[in-house]
Structure formats: structure tokens, C-alpha cells
Amino acid sequence: MRIFLAIYLFVVVATLSILGFRGSTSTKPPLEVFPDMDRQARYKPQAENEFFADGRNDRLSPAGTVARGNYFNQQEVFSEDFEDTRLGDTTFLEGKNEDGSFVEKLPIEVTYELIEQGKEKYDIFCAVCHGAAGDGNGVTKPYGVLATNYHDDRLRNEADGYIFDVITNGKGLMLPLNDRITPEERWAIVLYVRALQKSQNTVAEEGI
Numbered sequence: 299m300r301i302f303l304a305i306y307l308f309v310v311v312a313t314l315s316i317l318g319f320r321g322s323t324s325t326k327p328p329l330e331v332f333p334d335m336d337r338q339a340r341y342k343p344q345a346e347n348e349f350f351a352d353g354r355n356d357r358l359s360p361a362g363t364v365a366r367g368n369y370f371n372q373q374e375v376f377s378e379d380f381e382d383t384r385l386g387d388t389t390f391l392e393g394k395n396e397d398g399s400f401v402e403k404l405p406i407e408v409t410y411e412l413i414e415q416g417k418e419k420y421d422i423f424c425a426v427c428h429g430a431a432g433d434g435n436g437v438t439k440p441y442g443v444l445a446t447n448y449h450d451d452r453l454r455n456e457a458d459g460y461i462f463d464v465i466t467n468g469k470g471l472m473l474p475l476n477d478r479i480t481p482e483e484r485w486a487i488v489l490y491v492r493a494l495q496k497s498q499n500t501v502a503e504e505g506i
């Protein structure tokens with residue numbers, strides 16, 4: 299009985315102290331369980347820094363650094379006569395028409411090189427979860443999270459812009475990938491996803 303009372307008291311006190319003070323404010327400093335995580339010695343982006351002669355925290359890339367295979371080609375972007383011809387082109391950058399609906403077809407020219415580029419990027423960025431054939435047979439499957447199988451009518455009938463949007467912004471459990479795949483590469487991947495869908499849904503007589 300004594301043990302029971304002790305446990306009962308402990309549970310009551312624990313419940314009250316954890317739940318009872320939710321939402322209440324205090325002027326006292328909060329309890330810091332990991333102070334070194336709350337207060338890290340670090341520099342904030344775009345802040346001042348006396349250590350460097352130019353007084354800036356952010357450092358430019360060392361002179362002569364060349365961005366490779368990167369959308370943001372600095373030398374080009376910062377050159378005087380640079381003009382971003384795609385600026386404001388929502389069809390290309392977001393896969394959407396002016397009214398916000400998804401574009402039906404790829405807004406760029408379809409070439410064999412584009413499919414090849416799509417395959418390369420698909421193998422890097424998507425195959426790990428969706429499987430090489432796009433059937434969802436990837437690393438997450440054993441854990442009960444099925445990365446969607448592309449081979450069903452719903453996804454076959456979705457607009458190209460929709461697939462582009464899933465890559466750009468993610469969907470449900472899938473992460474957005476726009477920070478590492480350029481819009482052109484995303485369109486290339488969409489094209490390759492279409493090729494995969496075709497590969498699993500065709501009859502010999504139909505041809506290519």
C-alpha cells in the first residue's frame with residue numbers, strides 16, 4: 299500500500315508539473331537542459347564580423363572557384379550582361395499555367411539527351427526510394443513506407459506539371475528536392491518518369 303501511494307503521488311506530481319503549466323508564461327529564464335545547444339558559438343548569416351577586413355560574416359568563394367554542373371553559374375549570373383530569360387516563366391519554373399493549373403506537357407523540347415539526363419538524375423535522386431523501375435521498390439519499403447509506385451492510372455494521367463511539382467515541393471512523406479535539382483533537370487526527370495511508366499505499360503504490337 300505504501301509503495302502504491304508513493305507511485306500514485308509521483309504520477310500526480312509528474313502529471314501536474316508536466317501538463318499543469320502548459321501555456322503559462324514566466325519572466326524567469328527557461329531551464330536549459332543542453333545549454334551548449336541553446337547557445338552555440340556560431341556566426342549568423344549576413345551579420346557583421348570584425349575579424350575580416352571587409353567586416354562581413356559571409357565569405358565569397360575563393361577566387362577562381364568554378365561551380366560545376368550547377369544552375370547558379372556565378373560568373374555568368376554576376377556578369378554585367380546576364381539576363382535570366384526564364385525569370386517569371388511560371389510554366390518552366392513551377393510547372394503551372396497562368397491560371398495555376400498544372401501544365402499538361404513538358405514546356406521544353408524533348409530530345410534524347412534530355413531523357414538521358416533524366417535517367418542520370420533519376421538514378422541519383424529518386425531510385426533510392428522509388429526503385430530503378432519506379433515501382434516503389436526502394437530502401438524505405440522494408441520499413442513499411444512505400445514510396446509511390448508510378449505504374450497506376452492515376453499517376454499516368456496526371457499532368458507533367460504535377461510530377462514536376464511533386465519533385466519541386468514534395469508530397470506527403472516525400473521531401474521537396476528543389477534545392478538540389480534545377481528546373482531543367484526536374485523536367486528531364488519528369489520525362490524519364492514518363493518513359494518508365496511507358497516501359498511497364500505497353501504491349502509488343504504497340505511499338506514505341
Ligand code: HEC
Nearest residue numbers: 423424427443444445446461464465469470471472475487
Ligand atoms: C526519401 C525517399 C524519396 C525520394 C528520394 C523520392 N521520393 Fe517520391 N515519394 C516518396 C514517398 C514516401 C512518397 C509517398 C508520399 C505520400 O503519399 O505520402 C512519394 C511520392 C511520389 C510521387 C507520387 C505523388 C502522388 O501524387 O501520389 C511521385 C510522382 C514521386 N514521389 C516522384 C519522385 C521523383 C521524380 C523523385 C526524384 C526526383 C522522388 N520522388 C524522390 C519518397 C521519395
